[in-house]
Amino acid sequence: MEKKKTKKVDRKDEIIRLKNVAKWYKAGDEIVKAVDGIDIVIHKGEFVAIVGPSGSGKSTAMNMVGALDIATKGDIFLDGINIEKLHESDLAQIRGRKIGFVFQTFNLIPTLTALENVMLPMVFQRVPYEDRVERAKELLGKVDLSHRLTHLPNMLSGGERQRVAVARALANNPEVILADEPTGNLDTKRGEEVAQMFNKLSDEGKTIILVTHDMYVAKHADKIYKLKDGKFVR
Amino acid sequence: MLRDFFVLGLNNLKRRKLRSWLTMIGIFIGIAAVVALMSLGQGLQNYISDEFEKLGSDKIIIQPKGMGPPGSAGGSLILTSKDLRVIKNVRGVEWAVGMLLKQGQASVGDEVGIGFASGLTPEDRKTLNELQGWGIIEGRNLKKGDKFKVVVGYNHIHKDIWDKPLRIGSKIKIEGHEFKIVGVMGKIGNPIDDGLLHVDKDVLKDILSVEDEESQIMVKTAPGFDTEEVADTIERKLRKSRGEREKQETFNVQTSEQLLNTFQNIFAVVQGVLVGIAAISLLVGGIGIMNTMYTSVVERTKEIGTMKAIGARNSQILLLFLIESGLLGLVGGLIGVAIGVGLAKSAEYLAGLYIGTPLLQASMDPVILVGALIFSFVIGTLSGILPALQASRLKPVDALRYE
Numbered sequence: 001m002e003k004k005k006t007k008k009v010d011r012k013d014e015i016i017r018l019k020n021v022a023k024w025y026k027a028g029d030e031i032v033k034a035v036d037g038i039d040i041v042i043h044k045g046e047f048v049a050i051v052g053p054s055g056s057g058k059s060t061a062m063n064m065v066g067a068l069d070i071a072t073k074g075d076i077f078l079d080g081i082n083i084e085k086l087h088e089s090d091l092a093q094i095r096g097r098k099i100g101f102v103f104q105t106f107n108l109i110p111t112l113t114a115l116e117n118v119m120l121p122m123v124f125q126r127v128p129y130e131d132r133v134e135r136a137k138e139l140l141g142k143v144d145l146s147h148r149l150t151h152l153p154n155m156l157s158g159g160e161r162q163r164v165a166v167a168r169a170l171a172n173n174p175e176v177i178l179a180d181e182p183t184g185n186l187d188t189k190r191g192e193e194v195a196q197m198f199n200k201l202s203d204e205g206k207t208i209i210l211v212t213h214d215m216y217v218a219k220h221a222d223k224i225y226k227l228k229d230g231k232f233v234r
Numbered sequence: 235m236l237r238d239f240f241v242l243g244l245n246n247l248k249r250r251k252l253r254s255w256l257t258m259i260g261i262f263i264g265i266a267a268v269v270a271l272m273s274l275g276q277g278l279q280n281y282i283s284d285e286f287e288k289l290g291s292d293k294i295i296i297q298p299k300g301m302g303p304p305g306s307a308g309g310s311l312i313l314t315s316k317d318l319r320v321i322k323n324v325r326g327v328e329w330a331v332g333m334l335l336k337q338g339q340a341s342v343g344d345e346v347g348i349g350f351a352s353g354l355t356p357e358d359r360k361t362l363n364e365l366q367g368w369g370i371i372e373g374r375n376l377k378k379g380d381k382f383k384v385v386v387g388y389n390h391i392h393k394d395i396w397d398k399p400l401r402i403g404s405k406i407k408i409e410g411h412e413f414k415i416v417g418v419m420g421k422i423g424n425p426i427d428d429g430l431l432h433v434d435k436d437v438l439k440d441i442l443s444v445e446d447e448e449s450q451i452m453v454k455t456a457p458g459f460d461t462e463e464v465a466d467t468i469e470r471k472l473r474k475s476r477g478e479r480e481k482q483e484t485f486n487v488q489t490s491e492q493l494l495n496t497f498q499n500i501f502a503v504v505q506g507v508l509v510g511i512a513a514i515s516l517l518v519g520g521i522g523i524m525n526t527m528y529t530s531v532v533e534r535t536k537e538i539g540t541m542k543a544i545g546a547r548n549s550q551i552l553l554l555f556l557i558e559s560g561l562l563g564l565v566g567g568l569i570g571v572a573i574g575v576g577l578a579k580s581a582e583y584l585a586g587l588y589i590g591t592p593l594l595q596a597s598m599d600p601v602i603l604v605g606a607l608i609f610s611f612v613i614g615t616l617s618g619i620l621p622a623l624q625a626s627r628l629k630p631v632d633a634l635r636y637e
Contacts, residue, residue, distance in 0.1 A: 063631045063634075066543070068542075068543060068630040068631045068634065069629075069630070069631040088547075088548060089547050089548065089549070092542060092545055092546060092547040092548070093545070093547070095542070095543060095544065095545050095630075096544065096545015096546075097545065100544075101543045101544065103540075103543075103634075107536065107537075107539075107540040107543075107634075109537055109540065109541075110249070110537075111242075111245040111246055111248075111249050112242075112245065120541070120544060121544040121545050123235060123238045124541075124544065124545040124546045124547070124550055125545060126235050129238075168544065169544075171544075172545065
């Protein structure tokens, strides 16, 4: 664990708590314990990196925190709500409002322009059109893409695509940003740019969870947790 | 939000242009056929209703039993002048007209053809012509004592029934007897009436060696009498005078309204069968949409996962895909309606050009056109239900992981 800059994190203000969370899969006759009982508390405004080799269960853990997947056992509290007890439509609302996702493969909608991609999360939250356009332009400006509003994803470089994805993750002003290998498909320079963008967001008070196997990228975080065989290791 | 979903749906259809077009062909062929058939069928019904309206609801038509138009009933089932007299004596009958309509050979020079000849007495002819609004446009009508004079239908002079041009005073042979043309009827609009040869009833009987026959008797009910009741009385009296038993009559008594109903029922059945056949292609089109949507769901699994990750609820994914498949149906339907209208209008034009009949009128009833559009949207949406459900039920994490 490495201390960085001076940033105020209110220790009482917890946003994510995992209590003995496990995820088991059945693969043939074998039961694979992808995540095998982890506990973690993350506070508002923290920038946390979860590192580990592939197959260590870090993506699985992140999917459960992001309400994309349901734990086999244990409880996950997001902003005080136990999301393991919720139905899919409530989970969708939580994903839409409280969480912003950034993926390794960018996952932009290919038929939509950069601006429309950033607007999409707001469509699902029924934000009025004018507000959506304004907010999306503002966010794309923030990631230095004001000149790329009407470009389709396939007309953008990898780094630009990931910046659009970051802008999209911020669309509904979520409290938590979950990034799964966001630099995995970028060269070192672009990866560094994206990582610094997370630092900036963290400084603005966003809680960030970054999953990566790249220690250079992980070093941008306030705290680093290492995961191996579904368990945290020191 | 709905607007956004429509835009998203259209975007997705444009993304796979060729596939969208191919899918829509299935719908628009079906819709085009249904629209064309319904619009022509409707036009036909309108025409027949108009004709019956001209005839008036106070008419009763008596025909020998049998299928087909008057004059074609074969063999022993005939009406006679005795029947006509019986009918004339029924209370409530203002007048009764007996017409002889026969098919026979006609010739001009070396040319030989088959045509219908109508035989009426001059007074009866006058009554019927007035009733139907038929008139002479050239020459004169038949008079009492006109032997071997003929008034020809419009097409004999103004269309190409005969190669040799005919005019007033030309000769035409009917069953080997030479007739002189003294008049031409105005255009009526259907090839049978416009091809008729109008001659004196007695002369027609003579040359065809017909003893005593009425192909059809038309009755007008006197004012103040109920048409149905008069028709019942006629049926009863005729039965008695012809010595027939109830339900085994060899003749038919129908009021003009009953006749109209009979026609309309027949048309409804014929049209129903034709439209039903066309509708099968719509079913196939719907299955095409379903297939396309299933493919689309599989291809866009990851996209669906992404949308769920950024907050799309199952119901929103469902709606998105339903709108997309509905649009496939609707756009297909729009094209189909346009083609269907084009087909119906072409049929109307060609029928007018080659047969000279106004029977085929394409009716542009907005109910048919708008109904077809709504129907095609509904087909699209229904076909999309299963694929859309599949899309909406995908688990976000599985969908995201899909490659």
